[in-house]
Amino acid sequence: MDRLVIQGGVPLQGRVAVSGAKNAALPCIGAALLGGDPVTLRHLPAVSDIRTMLRVLQALGCTAEVTKDEEGFELTAVVDASGVAAGGLQAPYELVKTMRASILVLGPLLARYGKASVSLPGGCAIGARPVNLHLEALERMGAVIEIDKGYVEAHVPAGRLKGIDHTFEKVSVGATENILMAACLATGTTILRNAAMEPEISDLAEMLVSMGAPIEGIGTSTLTIRGVDALGGCDHGIIPDRIEAGTFLCAVAAAGGDVLLERVEPAHLRSITDLLERCGCVFTEREGQAGLNLRIQREAGQKLHAKDVTTTPYPGFPTDLQAQVMAVMTQATGISVIRETIFENRFQHAMELERLGANLRIDGGTAIVAGPSALTGCTVMATDLRASATLVIAGLVAKGETTVDRIYHLDRGYSGLEQKLKGLGARIERVGGGKV
Numbered sequence: 001m002d003r004l005v006i007q008g009g010v011p012l013q014g015r016v017a018v019s020g021a022k023n024a025a026l027p028c029i030g031a032a033l034l035g036g037d038p039v040t041l042r043h044l045p046a047v048s049d050i051r052t053m054l055r056v057l058q059a060l061g062c063t064a065e066v067t068k069d070e071e072g073f074e075l076t077a078v079v080d081a082s083g084v085a086a087g088g089l090q091a092p093y094e095l096v097k098t099m100r101a102s103i104l105v106l107g108p109l110l111a112r113y114g115k116a117s118v119s120l121p122g123g124c125a126i127g128a129r130p131v132n133l134h135l136e137a138l139e140r141m142g143a144v145i146e147i148d149k150g151y152v153e154a155h156v157p158a159g160r161l162k163g164i165d166h167t168f169e170k171v172s173v174g175a176t177e178n179i180l181m182a183a184c185l186a187t188g189t190t191i192l193r194n195a196a197m198e199p200e201i202s203d204l205a206e207m208l209v210s211m212g213a214p215i216e217g218i219g220t221s222t223l224t225i226r227g228v229d230a231l232g233g234c235d236h237g238i239i240p241d242r243i244e245a246g247t248f249l250c251a252v253a254a255a256g257g258d259v260l261l262e263r264v265e266p267a268h269l270r271s272i273t274d275l276l277e278r279c280g281c282v283f284t285e286r287e288g289q290a291g292l293n294l295r296i297q298r299e300a301g302q303k304l305h306a307k308d309v310t311t312t313p314y315p316g317f318p319t320d321l322q323a324q325v326m327a328v329m330t331q332a333t334g335i336s337v338i339r340e341t342i343f344e345n346r347f348q349h350a351m352e353l354e355r356l357g358a359n360l361r362i363d364g365g366t367a368i369v370a371g372p373s374a375l376t377g378c379t380v381m382a383t384d385l386r387a388s389a390t391l392v393i394a395g396l397v398a399k400g401e402t403t404v405d406r407i408y409h410l411d412r413g414y415s416g417l418e419q420k421l422k423g424l425g426a427r428i429e430r431v432g433g434g435k436v
Ligand SMILES: CC(=O)N[C@H]1[C@@H](OP(=O)(O)OP(=O)(O)OC[C@H]2O[C@@H](n3ccc(=O)[nH]c3=O)[C@H](O)[C@@H]2O)O[C@H](CO)[C@@H](O)[C@@H]1O
Pocket: 023, 024, 026, 100, 101, 127, 128, 129, 130, 131, 132, 133, 134, 135, 170, 171, 172, 173, 174, 175, 196, 200, 319, 320, 342, 343
């Protein structure tokens, strides 16, 4: 099993290109199932979740031609769904169990083929993660759904889903994406209220528009989709990964340095840049060759101020950056209260941070961090994707050697993190039996 070995205490300097967003790429790959013609997706991050999602589509009968970019951090995939009906319409447990986003094929399959069999993803380290909101909305659209032997077995007796006026009882990224995709090929108009507003949903919606779906309200909490009989193909570039970018920002905030992030969307990063600015970091936005660039500066040794953080749906502070920000707060002066409101079990990195020397206490959904703490390297265990990133950040800060074990979690969602950090001067090596 691979692990990362880090010699801490080196500030980060230089420039680093941000890859395409995993969490936008996953639903966009699912949306390729809706296309009557092949779909070209660019800026897919070269991470294991993307390969798994492409395998799910292949298991369903799609072809996917994948090429790597020069540096190997991003992929382009041409996905052709024309062979799907013959493929059995089943997303098997062996693939789904490794990645919850596989549930995102359910809406497209039901909308296009009127039938689907998708393994239930099950619980995971950060929480129970039910899919009731996805299923309830699909049932209202006319699907008959039962759970049998761990699979969601669904069919549409009328042959085609029907448009609905639907209010999600809770804001859900995945449910919004699944129903948005399903609505594109439903009869009539669908109105989705209390929809999630994450930039990844807008990216998916833009892709669907370019395939021929009339969608209004993109970027707002009310999406109106006029169902059409068929969609075509498209050529779509995935937005930059705001969580990868935010992770680099936290790494610089914690370890100190001066780094230019290339190809970012600063508007998507507002909640994290506002927070880090209040902590004492300095930001500058610039036009770059491949899009906007963002510079972050924090002199090593410069005092950071502790601030409170509460995770909420976009445009609030993302749960996917909560762990990384906790590593920053271990270096800030004062008390930081971090409230996690999205997932019930997303503090597993806290115990590992304590092993490195952080001073913190967990009370239900609240973490209280007292800083600054002098961290000292040791062996720590990654428990989930963002927890892994946090331990890497803490390792960059800690005195001596830190080994982060079980980094297959990290490989789900970060493309070349150690190469990118090395490019910024970090002393970090991957050791073990090769990438997952
Ligand atoms: C692949 C992807 O994009 N993953 C992201 C997506 O996950 P995901 O789409 O799974 O997260 P949701 O937005 O659906 O979950 C939000 C909350 O709603 C609950 N819920 C969700 C669905 C449902 O049917 N019933 C229900 O109760 C969840 O348990 C959670 O408490 O959004 C999360 C919240 O921003 C991020 O942390 C994940 O990185």
